[in-house]
Amino acid sequence: MTTQTEKFEFKAEVNQLLDILVHSLYTNREIFLREIISNASDALDKMRFAINSEPDLNDEIEPEITISYNEENKSVIVKDTGLGMTKEEVMANIGTIAHSGSAEFVKQAAESKESLDSLIGRFGVGFYSIFMVSDKVIVRTKSYKDGEAAIQWVSDGKNSYELSILDEELTHGTSIEIFLNEDMVERFGSEGKLKDIVSKHSNFVSFPIMIGGERVNTVTALWREPKFQIKQEQYEEFYKFLTYDSQPPISTLHFSVDAPVQFNSLLFIPEKDLDIFGMDRDNWGLDLYVRRVLIEKQNKNLLPEYLSFIKGVVDTEDLPLNISRETLQDNLLIGKISSTLTKQVLGQLEKIAKDDPEKYAQFWKAHSKIFKAGHMDFLNRDKYSKLLRFDSSKAEDETLIAFDDYIERAKEDQKEIYYSVVASREAANLNPHLEIFRSKDIEVIYLYEPIDEFVMESLREYSEFTLVAAEYADLEKLDKFESAKKENEAEPLSDEQEKDMEALAAKMKEILGEQVAEVKISERLSDSPCRLINPDGAMTSSMEKIMKAMNKDNSIPTKTMEINADHPLLRSMLNIFKTNADDEFIALSSKQLLESALLLEGYLSDPHALVGRIQNLLTKAGGWYAKLEEKD
Template sequence: MSETGQKEVHGFQTEVKQLLQLMIHSLYSNKEIFLRELVSNAADAADKLRFRALSDADLYEGDGELRVRVSADKENNTITISDNGIGMTRDDVIEHLGTIAKSGTAEFFSKLSGDQAADSQLIGQFGVGFYSAFIVADKVTVRTRIAGGAASDGVQWTSAGEGDFTVEGIEKAGRGTDIILHLKEDEAEFLDDWRLKSIVTKYSDHISVSVEMLTPEVAEVPESEGPDGEKIPAVPAKPAEWQACNKATALWTREKSELNDDEYKEFYKHVSHDFSDPLLWAHNKVEGKTEYTSLLYIPSKAPFDMYNREKQHGLKLYVQRVFIMDDAEQFMPTYLRFVKGLLDSNDLPLNVSREILQDNKVTQAIRKGCTKRVLTMLERLGKNDKEKYQTFWDEFGQVLKEGPAEDMTHKEQIAKLLRFASTHENNATQNVSLAEYVERMKEGQDKIYFVVADSFEAAKNSPHLEVFRKKGIEVLLLSDRIDEWLISHLTEFDGKQLQSVARGGLNLGDMEDEEAKEAQEKLEQEFDSVVTRIKEALGDKVKDVRLSQRLTDSPACIVTDEQDMSSQMMKLMQSVGQPVPESKPIFEINGEHDLVRHVADEQDDEQFKQWTEVLFEQAMLAERGSLQDPASFVSRLNKLMLSLTK
């Protein structure tokens, strides 16, 4: 219970102060969105009351007609947005209007650049909601009372949007929330009823709750006589009345033929709190064993906290058009967590909980249907509009790469959606599909070749690619952190095995000509004793030493045995604190390289050992990006360079 008249002053959370300043300046060119955000919040409050009242009808307090009302007061220079929804307690007010209760806020602010146009997009992804009021107001007053509470439970929140806000107890007869905006001097345009109505119609036509505005009061006009003596009937007085200025029909319940793109786009902004238009969407009504309506959107921009596993994701869930919950994650796999939208089921109970959803057969059927719908939507986009699909991939590709490990059922369909950089394009853009790679495979090629590295540059310049470049064989260049994890679960495509060029012995099969095979055999005989000598010099540092078939320009390289963990997987496990099993690399030398021939001719055993270790450590550095003892490597290299000057 709030004590009437008790006033407290609170400081804003630091992030709120930052957001207010950035938002007021960055979003000023699109300032009318304040009304969209506040009406959307009010509609959500009505939805939440409708759900809570399913188990406690007394919360309606005798008034079950849920609504949002917008009014302007020119005399006092204010706009009021009122709802008779769930309302807030004193603790709710302090928590929701004084803090940004989102994980990843520090990351969000670190990405702000100071460029207003760019920052406005990021702020839009963050979702400004209530704080958008300060775009047009220099002071905001919130009067609220929780549904089912007493009149004395009312709370008033007031702030000028600077360092602090005040909270005090008030008497409030009706439930719900009134937000009173004290407009800045230069925002008088929003006091015009026609302007407000046009904004509501533009942004909030789809909201299922009635958004009402007052019609003008009509004064009584007495009966009169016209110029020719005819009687003009009297016009009775008509008081101002609240009238709905939106359709107040849930958009997803309407037929697709009735809806246009603009309506779909505005509804997306309502459910996602994103400022950008969606990239594409799918609106479907499913009938049969399971009946539900889905409206699924692919955003055009990734949210700043997409990789935060603690962030809630999912779809809005309605049951028979009654709002049940936000972020119902059970209906969409984690690798599709970027999908926004809603589901309206006819088969789930109104009192459904997250626990019931987890193991519910209806949930599983809807999840399967929605997953297939999204993957099919993306597959069509990839075929019909490559430029638009590239936009999607650049934003969400790394998340989609989680799919083959998570969803065995749809692994083949997901594989068709993947895009990679490759030696065919020779740039960092990931725009090569596995299907395109297979189409370009050389005669006699039966594998899809790839290399994984820490960066695109490291992948592109990997010594393992040298023989593939010489023979014109395309290799996929993988440099995203998740790529090694992806490849461990995606072992083939279209009947073709995926093969790392840095793993195991190289066998190009039918692509290797007889002349090259004979030359390799001759070289192996020539270097047989050198290979044995190198093995002795390196001892237990390596699993094996052999003459390379993959090198043409580099003197040596490191290769991972087929049964061992790759270098990239070891780094991935180490980065998350997991123990890494010990494994030794295979050391390959290029018998045609001048440096290797120089080492082979070295008769002094100590000098030979020093040269061998330098070659080995260079190869380790090129493959893994670091050495366990870099100081020893530098010292050894310096001694060898000095010996050459004598």
């Protein structure tokens, strides 16, 4: 029964606001329930504070939120046992919303391309999201203060609202009955559908949310609990709830921060890459909560993408509910949280690498491809570079090494860390660029993936050591290290032979023409007959291939050919050249050497000419060998 009913007209800008809310294409209408639950949770928090701060207040009503669906009225009813409102508070909070910035909201809603669900909370008008799904709302509320009457607020969300004093006894708290529009009944008209919304948006609200006599929010917000009270089994159970991964995580990171931003966080490092087929790369980010209420699923501003394998939640007190995605990206608080989280994750990985190398190797195998993209994180370069792992010429038993391992084994006076992009260890053993390192017993890091070279190019140095591509190592810096003596080492060329070898190189350039920039005698090669390098030395062969692929350039680059004057093939060619400079063997061998080098470099797309030439040479060599056998 009601008495003293009064009718109030909405102000002009409030009418505009309601018109926008009701008639706009709202992208996420279900958040009306999240807004009401958040308001109810705030009321319960305030009631708890009142009980603690007012010794004379004797209250035994259980704090809870109850949600039900009335099939007859097609209405959703949300009740809380919070502190309730007086008539004055009703008028101040929901009787008018001009004080909450409704005029500014209307202006921005008209101008902004953002969805309205991101604007609502910023202007304190979350309650009015109800009118997205309803054309009638009844609010009944009773303040916990002695002597205050129960109040009823009724509106159709159009031009006016009615305010009445209820002549009946109610316990403190608020009840909101939302009469669903006809086209909203199918979406929200059952307790099962309401449970789904609560589980999605309000699962970790600290007060019980009851639907159909059953508590819906049963999962504890572990990140809010003291670490010493939580067992490992609880962490693993929460991780499985969060990710649906059947395996426990490699590591758990649970911490609270008070400054510069107050937030709680619970993060996990999965045992394996959860994007098994590489088809779900955009499915990453941490769940962002504000006071246990989900603000954004998979927020991508809290961690850099190279840490996208991390799963978990972040909960802060310092952000407003419903902060927009656009504002999140530019929000200074989010930036500070991100900076802290990144340092914490890298610190945890560093600890695992130090304390449990086997577990770190498991992490590296699962997540290294994503992690390597962190070479652009200049603020955390030192921490990041310590965590990198590589294969190398001295790595044993498939054990990967860190830069620090390389430095420990480096030769005295060596201030370079040498690396080379190779297809495999077997390919590295045939790589002519690495021969000088093998002869001088200098370790070379092997890079197997294109991103590895970008990592090296970006880092450039580590702990006073310069990162250098083996292909263009400075000979002066290598010459100070002694080379191992070779068996059956070739006799040094005489001065006359050196001049003839120079002439042979010029002849080979003449034969190969524009296919090479130059043919010159190498100072590096010891086993291979030749190698190819870029004329200007500005870019490694592997980086050049990456750039050409990016530009969809399939042409074969013009390179400088270096020949090994001590190789038996070049010595044979020299002997033939001195007898007959135009001998067919010189031309065949020159072309064969070039195409074999191109094949090793990965540039030879059509091997037919090379195969035909090999067969021709084998035929001739077989004939020569047969004649020698006959003479013997």
